[in-house]
Amino acid sequence: MIKRLIDEYSDALILALAAVGLVFSHALMSFSLVFMLLRVLFCNHQRLKTAPKTLLAVMLSFFALMIVGCLWSKDLEEALRQLNKNLPFLIVPLYFFTIPPFDKKKTQYIAALFVLSVVAGSLIGLVRLFFFDYADIRIALNFSSHIRFALFVCLIIGFACIYLLQKANTLSKRRLIATIGLIVYLTGYLVASSSLTGVVILLVLFVPVSLWHCRKKTSHKVFTIYALLVAAGVCTLAWYVVDCARDYFVPKQEKVENGFIENGYYCYSDNTDEMQQQKAQMEKGLEKYLSISADSLFQDGEYRYSYTDIACRYFNSKGLSRTLESWNKLSKEDLANIQKGIPNYVYACGNPLKVRLYKTFFEFESYRKWGKIKGSSLIQKTELWQKTAMICQKDCNWLHGVGTGGLKGELNRELVKHSSPLSDSNLMTHNQFLSVYASWGLIGLAVFGIWLLYPAFATNLNKSAYYLWFFGVIAISMLSEDTLDNQQGIMLFSIVNTFLICHKAERDKKAVPLQR
Numbered sequence: 001m002i003k004r005l006i007d008e009y010s011d012a013l014i015l016a017l018a019a020v021g022l023v024f025s026h027a028l029m030s031f032s033l034v035f036m037l038l039r040v041l042f043c044n045h046q047r048l049k050t051a052p053k054t055l056l057a058v059m060l061s062f063f064a065l066m067i068v069g070c071l072w073s074k075d076l077e078e079a080l081r082q083l084n085k086n087l088p089f090l091i092v093p094l095y096f097f098t099i100p101p102f103d104k105k106k107t108q109y110i111a112a113l114f115v116l117s118v119v120a121g122s123l124i125g126l127v128r129l130f131f132f133d134y135a136d137i138r139i140a141l142n143f144s145s146h147i148r149f150a151l152f153v154c155l156i157i158g159f160a161c162i163y164l165l166q167k168a169n170t171l172s173k174r175r176l177i178a179t180i181g182l183i184v185y186l187t188g189y190l191v192a193s194s195s196l197t198g199v200v201i202l203l204v205l206f207v208p209v210s211l212w213h214c215r216k217k218t219s220h221k222v223f224t225i226y227a228l229l230v231a232a233g234v235c236t237l238a239w240y241v242v243d244c245a246r247d248y249f250v251p252k253q254e255k256v257e258n259g260f261i262e263n264g265y266y267c268y269s270d271n272t273d274e275m276q277q278q279k280a281q282m283e284k285g286l287e288k289y290l291s292i293s294a295d296s297l298f299q300d301g302e303y304r305y306s307y308t309d310i311a312c313r314y315f316n317s318k319g320l321s322r323t324l325e326s327w328n329k330l331s332k333e334d335l336a337n338i339q340k341g342i343p344n345y346v347y348a349c350g351n352p353l354k355v356r357l358y359k360t361f362f363e364f365e366s367y368r369k370w371g372k373i374k375g376s377s378l379i380q381k382t383e384l385w386q387k388t389a390m391i392c393q394k395d396c397n398w399l400h401g402v403g404t405g406g407l408k409g410e411l412n413r414e415l416v417k418h419s420s421p422l423s424d425s426n427l428m429t430h431n432q433f434l435s436v437y438a439s440w441g442l443i444g445l446a447v448f449g450i451w452l453l454y455p456a457f458a459t460n461l462n463k464s465a466y467y468l469w470f471f472g473v474i475a476i477s478m479l480s481e482d483t484l485d486n487q488q489g490i491m492l493f494s495i496v497n498t499f500l501i502c503h504k505a506e507r508d509k510k511a512v513p514l515q516r
Helices: 002-024 026-042 046-050 053-072 076-085 088-098 104-131 146-167 173-192 196-217 220-249 272-290 307-317 325-329 332-339 352-370 377-394 406-417 432-458 465-477 487-508
Strands: 260-262 265-267 297-300 303-306
Touching (some): 002 026, 002 104, 002 146, 002 487, 026 088, 026 487, 053 432, 053 487, 076 406, 104 146, 104 173, 146 173, 146 487, 173 196, 173 352, 196 220, 196 465, 220 260, 220 352, 260 307, 260 352, 265 307, 272 307, 272 325, 272 332, 307 332, 352 377, 377 406, 377 432, 432 487, 465 487
Antiparallel strands (some): 260 265, 297 303
16 A cells, blocks of 8 residues: 555655755755656666666766766866766766656646746746845846856746647646746746846747748748748847847947946046045945945945945946036936946836846947956856866866866866966856866767767657757756756756657657666
8 A cells, every 4th residue: 555655746746846846946956866766776677777778877877977977077086076966967868767757747747846836936036136125136036046047937938838729729728828927938038137147048939930930831921921020020120129229339429549438438437536536426425315435335246346346337328427526417316326326327218138238238338348257157257168178178178078077176277277266166168068068078978969869869869849849948947057057947947858759758668668
């Protein structure tokens, strides 16, 4: 009786724990992994014994590479930490090859729980962002990485669209409305939260996939109309970006050579005396209109900014001279924005896309003028890519790399050597393919490629719309993120990838013997 109940419900509870943990808690993810290991150790191993050896070996090959890579690693302690972090690549495949198959009902319940968790997390993030004055979505989503959360959202949007297209004719009206509402809401979340990674992934995947689907399933006339609409949308977006860039970088006053520009106005004069006079005027205004002392600092996450500099930038963004008299030209909303630490009036305009663009422009201008890197997402990634590429050229073996756990130390040494502001930041490469090559060389890239691609082709999963969307989201994210270098990303890929492979194999009754 007890054994039957364990077989019946324990695996559903384990995956339910993992689904909630992916969104809200690293501890829950760890607990679910421990329970998976216990199931592997004490479950009936008949299915594992009869599983296809080649497929299982390939799915464990990347973790095996990490173990072998310890042999030439200079930092064995870090290598062991990496092995511990990447245990899901070992445990999760063994778990799914060991347990009985999931029926459709349980699968739907677990998927629904994950969707509800993501929706709940997004609501918490948006409420904090817009009603409790959190600086950005990274701070509002303090229970989850905002990048990984954006991947969750992109996955759900894609899966919901595929579900809608495949089941539209058989869905009830209530379920049809709920699915469309979910797609619209989560797409709105990506825009409202200024999730550049999520929006880019969605556009890069959705545009070609939707065009291909429309070409296959509709008439030539419908396809032509849709293609023109897509082209118009892309052109409109491109025009908007260019228009914002023109407003930001094209001077609205006499050009100042090598001056720092924002919203078309030059700020931070190179004339020291003039700059000190402007700051003195701003300090008087802060004291008079906001009762903020000259040495007060605004705390924005891990960074602290001078209120004087915030006021200078805010005045400049509106084209106002930095004088005490100009404070009278500010509205109550402007004064409130300065008090909240908002340095540019555009940041409070309520248009997430415009806000994200102007913040990105500021990062570029700060790097151009002062070489500022830290705190700038795109510039940071460029710096990390460049330094990792230098390691690949000079410091690592082209065949087997620097070994498991060696990249972190090598990258930091390279950053220190070039006096980079990112020294001792513990940041990794932010490109999974570059990271794999630096760590394990050409051998690692070959194993990584086979590990990623072979299981899908071996089970004909490469023809599944759901799997292709999942793989596309992960692959694109790996170009600019360390997707598989953190617990959330590792668990997400391990669980979804292995589950889809086993589900497809069960349905075809050929790749993996999943009978009880």
